[in-house]
Amino acid sequence: MKIDLTDTTSSKINKALVQGRRAIGTPAIGMVLTLVLVTDEENQYDALKAANDASREHPSRKLVVVKRVSRSPRDRAKARLDAEVRVGADAGTGETVVLRLYGDVIDHAQSVVLPLLLPDAPVVVWWPVNAPVNPAKDSLGKLAQRRVTDTYSAENPVEELTARADAYTPGDTDLSWTRITPWRSMVAAALDQVDCKVTSVEVEGEQHNPSCELLAMWLANRLRVPVRRGVSAGPGLTAVRMETSCGPIKLDRADGSLATLSIQGQPDRAVALKRRDTAELIAEELRRLDPDDTYAASLRFGVHRLGDGGRAALSAPAYATSSLASGSAATGESSGDSASSAATPATMPKKASPK
Amino acid sequence: MTATHGANPLRDAADRRLPRIAGPSGLVIFGVTGDLSRKKLMPAVYDLANRGLLPPGFSLIGFARREWQDEDFAKEVHDAVKEHARTPFREEVWQQLVQGMRFVQGVFDDDDAFENLKATIAELDKAQGTGGNFAFYLSVPPKFFPQVVQQLKKHGLADQKEGSWRRAVIEKPFGHDLDSAIELNKVVHEVFPSNEVFRIDHYLGKETVQNILALRFANTLFEPIWNRSYVDHVQITMAEDIGIGGRAGYYDGIGAARDVIQNHLLQLLALTAMEEPASFDADALAAEKTKVLGAVKLPRDLGAHTVRGQYAEGWQGGEQAVGYLQEEGIDPRSKTDTYAAVKLEIDNRRWAGVPFYLRTGKRLGRRVTEIAVVFQRAPHSPFDHTATEELGQNALVIRVQPDEGVTMRFGSKVPGTSMEVRDVSMDFAYGESFTESSPEAYERLILDVLLGDSNLFPRVEEVELSWKILDPIEHYWDKHGKPAQYESGTWGPVEADEMLARDGRSWRRP
Numbered sequence: 001m002k003i004d005l006t007d008t009t010s011s012k013i014n015k016a017l018v019q020g021r022r023a024i025g026t027p028a029i030g031m032v033l034t035l036v037l038v039t040d041e042e043n044q045y046d047a048l049k050a051a052n053d054a055s056r057e058h059p060s061r062k063l064v065v066v067k068r069v070s071r072s073p074r075d076r077a078k079a080r081l082d083a084e085v086r087v088g089a090d091a092g093t094g095e096t097v098v099l100r101l102y103g104d105v106i107d108h109a110q111s112v113v114l115p116l117l118l119p120d121a122p123v124v125v126w127w128p129v130n131a132p133v134n135p136a137k138d139s140l141g142k143l144a145q146r147r148v149t150d151t152y153s154a155e156n157p158v159e160e161l162t163a164r165a166d167a168y169t170p171g172d173t174d175l176s177w178t179r180i181t182p183w184r185s186m187v188a189a190a191l192d193q194v195d196c197k198v199t200s201v202e203v204e205g206e207q208h209n210p211s212c213e214l215l216a217m218w219l220a221n222r223l224r225v226p227v228r229r230g231v232s233a234g235p236g237l238t239a240v241r242m243e244t245s246c247g248p249i250k251l252d253r254a255d256g257s258l259a260t261l262s263i264q265g266q267p268d269r270a271v272a273l274k275r276r277d278t279a280e281l282i283a284e285e286l287r288r289l290d291p292d293d294t295y296a297a298s299l300r301f302g303v304h305r306l307g308d309g310g311r312a313a314l315s316a317p318a319y320a321t322s323s324l325a326s327g328s329a330a331t332g333e334s335s336g337d338s339a340s341s342a343a344t345p346a347t348m349p350k351k352a353s354p355k
Numbered sequence: 356m357t358a359t360h361g362a363n364p365l366r367d368a369a370d371r372r373l374p375r376i377a378g379p380s381g382l383v384i385f386g387v388t389g390d391l392s393r394k395k396l397m398p399a400v401y402d403l404a405n406r407g408l409l410p411p412g413f414s415l416i417g418f419a420r421r422e423w424q425d426e427d428f429a430k431e432v433h434d435a436v437k438e439h440a441r442t443p444f445r446e447e448v449w450q451q452l453v454q455g456m457r458f459v460q461g462v463f464d465d466d467d468a469f470e471n472l473k474a475t476i477a478e479l480d481k482a483q484g485t486g487g488n489f490a491f492y493l494s495v496p497p498k499f500f501p502q503v504v505q506q507l508k509k510h511g512l513a514d515q516k517e518g519s520w521r522r523a524v525i526e527k528p529f530g531h532d533l534d535s536a537i538e539l540n541k542v543v544h545e546v547f548p549s550n551e552v553f554r555i556d557h558y559l560g561k562e563t564v565q566n567i568l569a570l571r572f573a574n575t576l577f578e579p580i581w582n583r584s585y586v587d588h589v590q591i592t593m594a595e596d597i598g599i600g601g602r603a604g605y606y607d608g609i610g611a612a613r614d615v616i617q618n619h620l621l622q623l624l625a626l627t628a629m630e631e632p633a634s635f636d637a638d639a640l641a642a643e644k645t646k647v648l649g650a651v652k653l654p655r656d657l658g659a660h661t662v663r664g665q666y667a668e669g670w671q672g673g674e675q676a677v678g679y680l681q682e683e684g685i686d687p688r689s690k691t692d693t694y695a696a697v698k699l700e701i702d703n704r705r706w707a708g709v710p711f712y713l714r715t716g717k718r719l720g721r722r723v724t725e726i727a728v729v730f731q732r733a734p735h736s737p738f739d740h741t742a743t744e745e746l747g748q749n750a751l752v753i754r755v756q757p758d759e760g761v762t763m764r765f766g767s768k769v770p771g772t773s774m775e776v777r778d779v780s781m782d783f784a785y786g787e788s789f790t791e792s793s794p795e796a797y798e799r800l801i802l803d804v805l806l807g808d809s810n811l812f813p814r815v816e817e818v819e820l821s822w823k824i825l826d827p828i829e830h831y832w833d834k835h836g837k838p839a840q841y842e843s844g845t846w847g848p849v850e851a852d853e854m855l856a857r858d859g860r861s862w863r864r865p
């Protein structure tokens with residue numbers, strides 16, 4: 001059921017929630033967290049739909065904070081809060097309150113949200129778009145244990161990654177990082193199957209998709225080898241190619257759903273790697289609410305060190321000078337397909353000295 | 356797990372998003388055309404693949420008498436998955452799985468078939484990179500176990516080569532008494548080392564059962580009162596609303612106690628009553644469970660504290676049901692129990708004097724499995740008698756299935772001017788606080804087999820101890836009387852109610 005409240009306050013909203021629960025006959029509910037969605041009117045519907053789907057796995061109170069644009073000085077002068085309270089079938093599992101903020105109250109959204117948080121339960125804030133530069137310092141972000149942003153929606157994702165790295169506070173996370181979990185687990189599984197040392201990596205995917213950078217940084221940070229970021233037409237990530245001491249390992253996904261894993265000396269294998277929708281990403285994000293140290297380490301590795309094999313290979317600083325010289329030749333020999341030869345700076349260093 | 360795992364620089368304990376993916380491996384199912392395989396095992400394999408938990412190249416070999424080609428087998432799996440899988444069907448996941456599907460046709464005494472199986476495994480090692488790691492799932496009646504494991508041994512299929520593993524997975528019943536269980540264990544252990552034998556008790560794969568450990572040992576709220584000073588008694592119930600269905604051949608002569616109490620209920624008892632393990636690794640858990648099962652004491656007078664019954668005709672949930680003795684394929688003079696209730700005590704400092712009542716039955720009121728810890732009454736009540744007339748005993752109920760969750764029952768004042776205290780329930784439902792669909796028990800268990808994680812599998816000592824508890828009861832029943840009759844659709848024979856009434860207690864209606 002739905003209750004509309006115009007020009008209201010948080011305490012009236014709280015009353016409406018109790019009233020709504022009574023009316024549908026389920027006064028006790030086992031919600032495990034409060035999810036605050038901060039968004040604009042345009043993205044509100046899709047974001048809430050994803051959150052509702054995710055709430056099947058994580059029953060939650062969803063507070064949608066919509067900051068309305070005021071078009072006239074009169075609007076701006078008058079602060080107003082409208083709310084739409086949804087319980088029961090309209091609210092996924094749990095409860096939903098859509099809060100529409102007008103005028104001055106926009107700058108004091110936390111005063112509206114604070115009284116509506118579930119007692120004791122964790123709070124997650126999610127900005128589907130327009131995330132603040134420093135989420136932990138944001139007035140709504142301060143209320144939360146977990147702050148979810150999405151660099152994929154940014155105007156310039158790569159720069160945004162750098163900004164996120166600078167502002168990182170434990171509890172920050174990025175849906176672009178969540179997107180690559182299946183890739184990461186598959187690449188890790190591929191390395192489980194062989195006993196070889198990786199010497200260099202190339203991560204290939206569409207331009208302006210920060211997931212590619214994050215995957216590349218994770219690999220570079222964990223493997224301590226040069227990792228190059230290649231560009232392809234997409235969709236999303238398209239390939240990870242690893243040069244190893246026992247031949248190349250490739251994970252190729254051309255169509256966004258079924259990938260092929262090729263390991264030297266083993267037959268090609270099909271691997272399901274479907275691109276997941278936002279609801280699944282949010283559901284994964286809510287599964288653990290402790291700081292994601294692996295994300296932090298990967299993010300802090302630094303986008304600028306990608307592709308720059310010399311400095312990326314911390315353990316082998318000797319590469320620093322030779323990388324530029326040998327870069328183009330090395331790229332030519334390791335990646336034959338056209339997509340990656342159109343790649344950004346070809347700076348993969350020479351392979352480890354052949355035995 | 357293979358040795359390469361530790362060396363993989365991409366694996367990091369702090370990286371908790373990465374799931375535990377099984378290493379390169381395959382699963383061989385004997386009796387693949389059976390019900391269990393179609394309804395549980397195949398869908399579980401698909402669901403695991405769909406959740407990205409199976410390694411690339413995971414292979415599934417079916418072994419059965421049916422004259423199938425690989426394609427027929429794949430189609431059978433496809434249909435089973437479509438019908439029974441928990442997660443939605445996705446073509447790309449299916450494409451990944453189907454590459455590693457093979458079928459080997461044969462019967463268990465057919466040497467050629469096992470040579471063929473061996474060749475298939477070798478071929479998969481090459482084609483799919485399974486690395487020689489195979490688990491053999493014996494989804495066949497126990498009388499075939501010896502034959503199958505001997506064949507596996509004879510054809511070198513059970514040989515563990517350097518860096519790879521071969522495992523055996525067996526389903527209950529693990530024998531029908533202590534002697535047969537020991538015999539069975541001997542047969543299996545002759546071929547597979549004991550740490551490579553996985554006994555499936557699918558109850559232990561259920562989220563709620565694993566939650567017993569979390570509830571008890573991750574909280575401070577319950578453990579202080581989890582003892583004889585506060586607990587009055589414990590009731591463990593597993594009720595089914597169905598009859599024996601088409602399983603007359605299997606069920607007659609076995610009965611409810613052997614079928615359910617020996618494994619499921621005694622495992623639940625062990626988890627409820629055991630001391631805190633030093634850690635959650637398999638050895639520590641098994642040590643505590645073995646200890647508590649070893650401390651179980653039977654009542655002196657088995658006649659007064661055990662009851663067995665047979666369902667008679669009646670109405671169950673709006674349908675007319677025939678009695679057990681009228682079921683097709685059942686000897687009208689059969690003494691097999693379809694209902695069994697026993698009182699056990701645990702002889703240790705924590706539980707001395709606290710009875711554990713275990714009951715199970717077919718054609719009972721509804722399908723439910725639960726553990727109810729019933730607490731003692733408050734030693735003194737400042738309220739007068741009329742105020743607390745409707746107050747029962749506090750209880751903590753762990754609902755194992757269906758509607759998984761935990762209920763706490765306690766007294767609360769009824770709103771109004773007079774003081775009146777009545778029982779109320781506080782409810783935690785899994786489906787409400789966590790996921791809409793928790794993984795099926797078989798998913799978890801198959802994954803654990805592939806990972807070599809034996810936490811959730813009863814060990815040989817536990818199985819033997821359980822038989823030691825049950826055997827004297829079965830012997831007593833063999834010699835004395837016959838099963839009481841109870842009307843289908845009710846909560847068991849009156850004798851069971853009388854059994855608790857003698858102790859001044861009564862059964863919960865679950």
